[in-house]
Amino acid sequence: MSDLIFDGLNAEQKRAVETVDGPVLILAGAGSGKTRALTHRIAYLIERGVEPWQILAVTFTNKAANEMKNRITNLLKLSDPNQKQLPVMGTFHSVCVRILRRDIEHIGRNRDFVIYDKDDQERLMKEVLREMNIDVKELKPRTALAHIGRFKNEALSAEEVSAQATTDWMGRVVKIYNRYQALLRQHNALDFDDLILESVRLFREVPAVLERYQNTWRYLNVDEYQDTNHAQYLLISLLAEKHRNLCVIGDPDQSIYAFRGADIRNILEFQREYKQAASIKLERNYRSTQQILDAADCIIAKNPGRPQKKMWTERVDGEKIIVQETGDEKAEAREAVQSVMDRMAHGIRLNEQVVLYRTNAQSRLFEEACMKASVPYRILGGVKFYARAEVKDIVAYLHAIHNPQDALALLRIINVPSRKIGETTIAKIQAWCSAEQIDLWTALTQIDGMQEIPEPTRNRIAEFVALIRKFRDKRSHMHVGELTKELLEEIKMEAWVKDDTTEGESRWQNIGELLTVMQKYQGLTPEESFVSFLEEVALVSEVDKLDTMQSEALTLMTLHLCKGLEFKHVIIAGCEEGIFPHSNALFDTEQLEEERRLMYVGMTRAKDILCLLFARSRSLWGSVQANDMSRFLDDLPPELVERKSDDVMSGVLWKFSSSEPRIGARSATGAGRVEKRSKLQPYRQHADLSIEFNQDALSRDDMNQDIGNDLAEGSRIRHPVFGEGTVTSKRGDIVDVQFDSGEKKRFALSIAPLEVM
DNA sequence: CGTCAAGCCCTTTTT
DNA sequence: GGGCTTGACG
Numbered sequence: 001m002s003d004l005i006f007d008g009l010n011a012e013q014k015r016a017v018e019t020v021d022g023p024v025l026i027l028a029g030a031g032s033g034k035t036r037a038l039t040h041r042i043a044y045l046i047e048r049g050v051e052p053w054q055i056l057a058v059t060f061t062n063k064a065a066n067e068m069k070n071r072i073t074n075l076l077k078l079s080d081p082n083q084k085q086l087p088v089m090g091t092f093h094s095v096c097v098r099i100l101r102r103d104i105e106h107i108g109r110n111r112d113f114v115i116y117d118k119d120d121q122e123r124l125m126k127e128v129l130r131e132m133n134i135d136v137k138e139l140k141p142r143t144a145l146a147h148i149g150r151f152k153n154e155a156l157s158a159e160e161v162s163a164q165a166t167t168d169w170m171g172r173v174v175k176i177y178n179r180y181q182a183l184l185r186q187h188n189a190l191d192f193d194d195l196i197l198e199s200v201r202l203f204r205e206v207p208a209v210l211e212r213y214q215n216t217w218r219y220l221n222v223d224e225y226q227d228t229n230h231a232q233y234l235l236i237s238l239l240a241e242k243h244r245n246l247c248v249i250g251d252p253d254q255s256i257y258a259f260r261g262a263d264i265r266n267i268l269e270f271q272r273e274y275k276q277a278a279s280i281k282l283e284r285n286y287r288s289t290q291q292i293l294d295a296a297d298c299i300i301a302k303n304p305g306r307p308q309k310k311m312w313t314e315r316v317d318g319e320k321i322i323v324q325e326t327g328d329e330k331a332e333a334r335e336a337v338q339s340v341m342d343r344m345a346h347g348i349r350l351n352e353q354v355v356l357y358r359t360n361a362q363s364r365l366f367e368e369a370c371m372k373a374s375v376p377y378r379i380l381g382g383v384k385f386y387a388r389a390e391v392k393d394i395v396a397y398l399h400a401i402h403n404p405q406d407a408l409a410l411l412r413i414i415n416v417p418s419r420k421i422g423e424t425t426i427a428k429i430q431a432w433c434s435a436e437q438i439d440l441w442t443a444l445t446q447i448d449g450m451q452e453i454p455e456p457t458r459n460r461i462a463e464f465v466a467l468i469r470k471f472r473d474k475r476s477h478m479h480v481g482e483l484t485k486e487l488l489e490e491i492k493m494e495a496w497v498k499d500d501t502t503e504g505e506s507r508w509q510n511i512g513e514l515l516t517v518m519q520k521y522q523g524l525t526p527e528e529s530f531v532s533f534l535e536e537v538a539l540v541s542e543v544d545k546l547d548t549m550q551s552e553a554l555t556l557m558t559l560h561l562c563k564g565l566e567f568k569h570v571i572i573a574g575c576e577e578g579i580f581p582h583s584n585a586l587f588d589t590e591q592l593e594e595e596r597r598l599m600y601v602g603m604t605r606a607k608d609i610l611c612l613l614f615a616r617s618r619s620l621w622g623s624v625q626a627n628d629m630s631r632f633l634d635d636l637p638p639e640l641v642e643r644k645s646d647d648v649m650s651g652v653l654w655k656f657s658s659s660e661p662r663i664g665a666r667s668a669t670g671a672g673r674v675e676k677r678s679k680l681q682p683y684r685q686h687a688d689l690s691i692e693f694n695q696d697a698l699s700r701d702d703m704n705q706d707i708g709n710d711l712a713e714g715s716r717i718r719h720p721v722f723g724e725g726t727v728t729s730k731r732g733d734i735v736d737v738q739f740d741s742g743e744k745k746r747f748a749l750s751i752a753p754l755e756v757m
Numbered sequence: 758c759g760t761c762a763a764g765c766c767c768t769t770t771t772t
Numbered sequence: 773g774g775g776c777t778t779g780a781c782g
Binding site: 060091092093118192193195256257259359381415418421423424425541542558559560561582584594598620621 | 758759765766767768769770771772
């Protein structure tokens with residue numbers, strides 16, 4: 001056994017490495033050397049004679065997987081990291097794609113499926129709703145997709161949901177779900193959730209295939225287990241059933257993805273599930289100062305029901321946490337960039353600094369402040385590169401070339417650049433498709449049979465079909481990059497995209513960047529390059545891109561994206577009630593707990609310096625509002641904090657917020673109220689006015705506001721006259737209720753005496 | 758068929 | 773303040 005494997009590991013980490021047989025639960029706090037333990041564990045397995053291909057490691061991002069691959073390569077002194085000497089490592093989604101590309105035909109689907117992103121999903125859903133004559137104002141595509149996503153995260157098929165559907169409304173959702181799946185199938189497409197779900201289905205329905213994978217992957221490792229959803233849990237359980245060598249690693253305090261179905265119980269109940277599981281806690285922190293750890297602990301300690309855990313470090317010489325107050329959101333951004341520059345002057349490189357915020361919308365402020373101060377920056381998230389229209393257009397061409405069954409891709413590009421094939425023509429063709437029961441591509445290839453389309457238009461369609469066919473033929477002998485270059489020339493994309501504006505210029509640059517990405521695949525065969533590229537487009541995460549962005553720059557990103565990363569200097573902006581915690585979470589205990597975990601994750605990214613910022617007033621959606629400072633700041637012990645402010649008046653808010661008890665159990669502000677307030681009283685620009693406003697906050701309509709926040713479609717309510725019923729729709733203050741008596745009524749929440757059950 | 762202007766509803770968070 | 777849909781017009 002090489003010394004390297006155990007070199008520099010503490011006792012607990014060693015246990016985590018050596019305990020390889022049977023189920024293992026590793027509770028690993030922030031900065032506890034978790035990735036290190038995991039990589040050494042895998043290297044240890046391999047040194048003990050386990051074949052690399054018998055090991056599966058599921059990580060949260062591709063970046064984490066790549067990092068681990070590199071580290072293992074070094075540990076084992078492998079010569080060529082690209083060789084098959086490494087285990088399969090990747091995200092749930094990429095592992096499932098791998099499984100499905102190989103075996104999905106066992107459950108009657110085509111292995112050339114495309115993966116639909118959020119954008120594609122929405123388009124498809126719009127089509128479903130239009131077909132079913134449902135007004136998109138009544139049921140938004142996103143809402144419908146959110147419901148379906150919930151079902152899929154719970155691994156429920158439409159049939160299974162249908163069995164539980166008791167209300168009309170649920171019945172309708174099931175119909176939508178069914179139709180949506182049918183269309184996906186018709187397009188030979190899977191959405192993100194399907195990747196997991198179809199893998200589970202494959203394993204359940206074809207035991208022989210499951211057994212093959214069980215016998216291959218005998219040692220299973222799952223990182224960030226606190227963020228797995230039920231479908232992922234099922235997948236792992238099925239794989240682990242036979243050999244039971246399952247190691248899960250995570251930190252319940254860092255569970256921040258409940259909104260996409262993550263179920264914290266998976267990790268909390270692991271030991272109940274696997275009774276003989278070994279349990280290992282990594283509590284020593286190698287990242288942060290004691291001050292940062294203590295502060296973070298004060299935040300997370302307020303969450304109930306966590307396993308006992310106390311992080312510690314030998315770094316007791318740290319700075320205090322800086323809490324900085326500014327006048328408004330612009331001053332906040334200036335302050336953030338200023339403090340970045342100050343630290344830069346003291347030798348902290350830009351790459352070691354980060355600004356974190358709750359919502360993507362906040363990024364623009366920091367972007368502008370950086371530009372003004374000439375500080376190079378990079379933004380993660382927001383308008384994603386692969387989601388940009390011009391990039392998606394080119395990708396859609398490739399999809400259409402690869403898989404003409406992909407109707408969505410065809411529709412996207414049939415008139416890009418303009419071929420004078422407009423909506424009326426498309427509508428005619430689609431009508432023809434459903435009448436004749438043929439798919440779009442077939443219809444296009446037989447366009448001459450459609451007399452109701454004028455001949456010139458038919459000719460243009462035929463030209464389009466010829467174009468796609470021509471490039472289909474090129475796939476086998478041209479690399480994806482060359483093929484795309486030729487395509488761009490052929491369709492005269494440059495002229496179409498450029499319009500003498502700077503936006504046009506940047507659109508063309510984005511396409512250039514796409515060509516750069518394609519170069520990565522030069523080493524592969526033409527066919528492989530094509531498929532690998534499309535896969536990357538579908539599955540890269542935002543954080544994955546940090547790898548390729550080596551230049552010296554300040555990073556701007558959302559709090560959700562920062563998990564797993566670390567920086568010397570961390571700035572968390574917008575620490576205000578209604579911003580962070582987010583307004584939608586203010587009146588929901590579970591969501592507040594998650595916001596708290598999010599704060600905990602953000603704070604524990606910091607190695608040396610942590611700055612928390614809030615603004616006394618902030619303009620949002622075009623009007624100005626004053627928020628209380630975040631309740632999380634109240635939880636910081638004064639002796640750990642250095643307060644700063646840009647205003648002499650500032651003491652007021654501080655004093656009020658930290659020395660007086662809060663009004664009631666919950667904050668009196670929050671955007672739920674604020675939104676209302678800003679309409680009634682648009683200008684509340686100063687902290688003192690805001691306080692005044694807060695004091696009369698417990699009015700009658702406060703109660704109704706609470707009800708408004710507790711209510712959603714499907715909520716059960718009680719009315720003194722009509723009895724009990726179910727909310728069928730909610731639009732602002734207005735709700736429709738289907739009472740159990742059969743009556744339907746419409747109410748204004750601000751007036752009606754409704755009670756949530 | 759394409760463009761432009763007015764009006765709409767917003768915004769969590771992401772693989 | 774912004775992105776998207778809708779409706780009128782060239």
